[in-house]
Amino acid sequence: DQQVKQNSPSLSVQEGRISILNCDYTNSMFDYFLWYKKYPAEGPTFLISISSIKDKNEDGRFTVFLNKSAKHLSLHIVPSQPGDSAVYFCAARFNFGNEKLTFGTGTRLTIIP
Amino acid sequence: ETGVTQSPTHLIKTRGQQVTLRCSSQSGHNTVSWYQQALGQGPQFIFQYYREEENGRGNFPPRFSGLQFPNYSSELNVNALELDDSALYLCASSPGKKVSTFGSGTRLTVV
Numbered sequence: 001d002q003q004v005k006q007n008s009p010s011l012s013v014q015e016g017r018i019s020i021l022n023c024d025y026t027n028s029m030f031d032y033f034l035w036y037k038k039y040p041a042e043g044p045t046f047l048i049s050i051s052s053i054k055d056k057n058e059d060g061r062f063t064v065f066l067n068k069s070a071k072h073l074s075l076h077i078v079p080s081q082p083g084d085s086a087v088y089f090c091a092a093r094f095n096f097g098n099e100k101l102t103f104g105t106g107t108r109l110t111i112i113p
Numbered sequence: 114e115t116g117v118t119q120s121p122t123h124l125i126k127t128r129g130q131q132v133t134l135r136c137s138s139q140s141g142h143n144t145v146s147w148y149q150q151a152l153g154q155g156p157q158f159i160f161q162y163y164r165e166e167e168n169g170r171g172n173f174p175p176r177f178s179g180l181q182f183p184n185y186s187s188e189l190n191v192n193a194l195e196l197d198d199s200a201l202y203l204c205a206s207s208p209g210k211k212v213s214t215f216g217s218g219t220r221l222t223v224v
Contacts, residue, residue: 103155
């Protein structure tokens with residue numbers, strides 16, 4: 001049972017344009033969502049997060065949007081840069097209990113110069 | 114602050130053997146979690162330790178076990194290795210209920 005889904009395995013975007021990565025979840029008990037970025041041979045690096053009480057969180061070029069009614073979140077990167085090429089994982093967590101993260105399968109983003 | 118360090122980086126084991134993977138967390142990071150990432154998949158939660166006690170477990174059999182030590186290091190032990198255990202094993206730590214910092218992982222290959 002895949003509770004967090006990233007339906008696009010890959011995405012190519014021109015440098016300078018906006019990259020939009022999508023994530024859907026099925027468990028309405030999730031109340032904290034995170035995006036991690038992963039380069040080859042490295043561990044996931046935290047990028048940005050959002051609590052379920054918000055619908056938007058912005059940090060520089062990165063913005064995460066949360067639509068609770070649709071159980072959908074998205075990560076916007078603008079403008080996209082070549083260094084953004086990586087695999088992006090969406091993850092979700094409960095606000096109670098332990099720190100278990102439930103990850104999606106990832107989207108490989110390629111920025112075309 | 115030294116981040117999260119995992120050792121070894123790569124390992125090849127034979128089916129049926131046992132393996133121990135190690136993780137060294139940052140000082141003050143009293144929560145450590147282990148994840149298994151199979152090829153083409155997202156990381157899957159194995160278990161978590163908080164102040165040296167297991168604090169939650171994912172859908173993994175008992176042959177996956179762990180330890181956390183007072184010096185913020187931890188171990189993941191896997192007994193009776195199977196071919197499907199081949200994966201990247203990630204350690205993540207945090208100072209309580211904060212965002213986890215991941216290590217670079219150990220690539221385990223079972224032949």
